[in-house]
Amino acid sequence: MKCKKCGEKASVNMRQHKLALCKEHYLEWVPEQTERFIKKYEMFTRDEKILVAVSGGKDSLALWDILHRLGYQADGLYLGLGIDGGIGYSHESQRLAQKFADERGLKLHVVDIEKEYGQPIPVLSEISHRGHGKPCAVCGLVKRHEMNRIARDLGYAVLATGHNLDDEAAVLFGNTLNWSSEYLLRQGPVLPSSDGLARKVKPLCRFYEREMTAYALARGIEYIYEECPYADGSQSIYYKELLNQLETTRPGAKLTFYLRFLEARKRGDLFIEQNIEHAHLHACPKCGQPTSTDDYCSFCRMIEKVNAVSAK
Numbered sequence: 142m143k144c145k146k147c148g149e150k151a152s153v154n155m156r157q158h159k160l161a162l163c164k165e166h167y168l169e170w171v172p173e174q175t176e177r178f179i180k181k182y183e184m185f186t187r188d189e190k191i192l193v194a195v196s197g198g199k200d201s202l203a204l205w206d207i208l209h210r211l212g213y214q215a216d217g218l219y220l221g222l223g224i225d226g227g228i229g230y231s232h233e234s235q236r237l238a239q240k241f242a243d244e245r246g247l248k249l250h251v252v253d254i255e256k257e258y259g260q261p262i263p264v265l266s267e268i269s270h271r272g273h274g275k276p277c278a279v280c281g282l283v284k285r286h287e288m289n290r291i292a293r294d295l296g297y298a299v300l301a302t303g304h305n306l307d308d309e310a311a312v313l314f315g316n317t318l319n320w321s322s323e324y325l326l327r328q329g330p331v332l333p334s335s336d337g338l339a340r341k342v343k344p345l346c347r348f349y350e351r352e353m354t355a356y357a358l359a360r361g362i363e364y365i366y367e368e369c370p371y372a373d374g375s376q377s378i379y380y381k382e383l384l385n386q387l388e389t390t391r392p393g394a395k396l397t398f399y400l401r402f403l404e405a406r407k408r409g410d411l412f413i414e415q416n417i418e419h420a421h422l423h424a425c426p427k428c429g430q431p432t433s434t435d436d437y438c439s440f441c442r443m444i445e446k447v448n449a450v451s452a453k
């Protein structure tokens with residue numbers, strides 16, 4: 142395999158794009174493509190302040206690296222979830238996120254959930270009895286809520302996450318299996334800001350996971366290899382495996398699945414939006430983020446419950 146640009150030995154072969162590149166040209170191609178996606182989906186401009194949610198994993202650190210290389214104003218946010226799993230998962234991921242920031246002179250905000258709310262994620266999950274014994278549901282709820290709160294509090298125009306194509310295709314697959322029309326209408330590279338919610342963007346949503354691994358390795362980014370210790374056996378991992386099997390026999394299937402979905406929705410083919418009853422959203426009386434109940438939002442109710450139990 143030869144690099145399509147220079148004819149040297151290729152180090153990355155992307156069957157789905159029928160494109161092979163050497164390391165040097167691959168490191169140019171990834172930011173060029175990202176810039177193209179940022180423009181195409183109107184994610185943000187160079188005048189806007191961006192908050193990148195970094196987990197210490199390859200995708201979010203690669204995203205921060207790319208935005209920095211492209212000259213965007215991007216600061217980082219690390220949420221300390223307090224997950225150990227016998228491997229010091231949170232501790233190690235925080236160390237790597239901090240190291241990345243320090244080496245490049247970038248600003249990283251660190252927010253520790255236990256300090257903010259009295260307990261780490263696994264305990265919040267246990268006490269609030271949500272998520273059938275697994276902390277992932279509470280973890281997702283807390284991450285969404287906190288990323289949004291912090292982006293707003295600190296005055297960032299937009300919140301960027303490192304979700305890649307494998308992540309997005311797995312979510313799309315799950316939402317399609319359930320025909321979750323509300324989720325399908327909201328899933329995409331950009332979620333515009335609305336009352337109480339910051340604009341959210343996923344600049345890597347068209348890159349395969351293996352493309353991001355190749356980028357992080359080629360750039361020499363140190364990241365945490367381990368998955369979250371609770372991720373084992375999760376539905377999203379199962380869907381990713383299914384989609385990978387499909388991809389093996391049909392290169393490009395994952396990308397087509399996702400892109401055709403975006404196109405169909407844009408044309409209005411997917412659902413007649415007017416027919417879908419949008420849940421009436423209210424501002425949570427405690428935190429101000431939108432919720433479909435008249436009461437506190439799920440996050441604030443979860444914290445209330447934890448506080449009530451802890452006070453006993």
Ligand code: AMP
Pocket residue numbers: 193194195196200201218219220221222284301302303304308
């Ligand atoms: P995940 O939900 O673990 O698949 O992560 C999806 C995205 O959420 C990552 O690419 C990050 O942008 C963000 N994220 C995950 N965990 C954290 C964390 N502990 N702190 C900040 N951002 C995170």
Ligand code: FES
Pocket residue numbers: 222262276277280281369370371372
């Ligand atoms: Fe939150 Fe695993 S439970 S990252």
Ligand code: ZN
Pocket residue numbers: 144145146147148149162163164165166
């Ligand atoms: Zn080359």
Ligand code: ZN
Pocket residue numbers: 425426427428429430437438439440441442
């Ligand atoms: Zn609330």
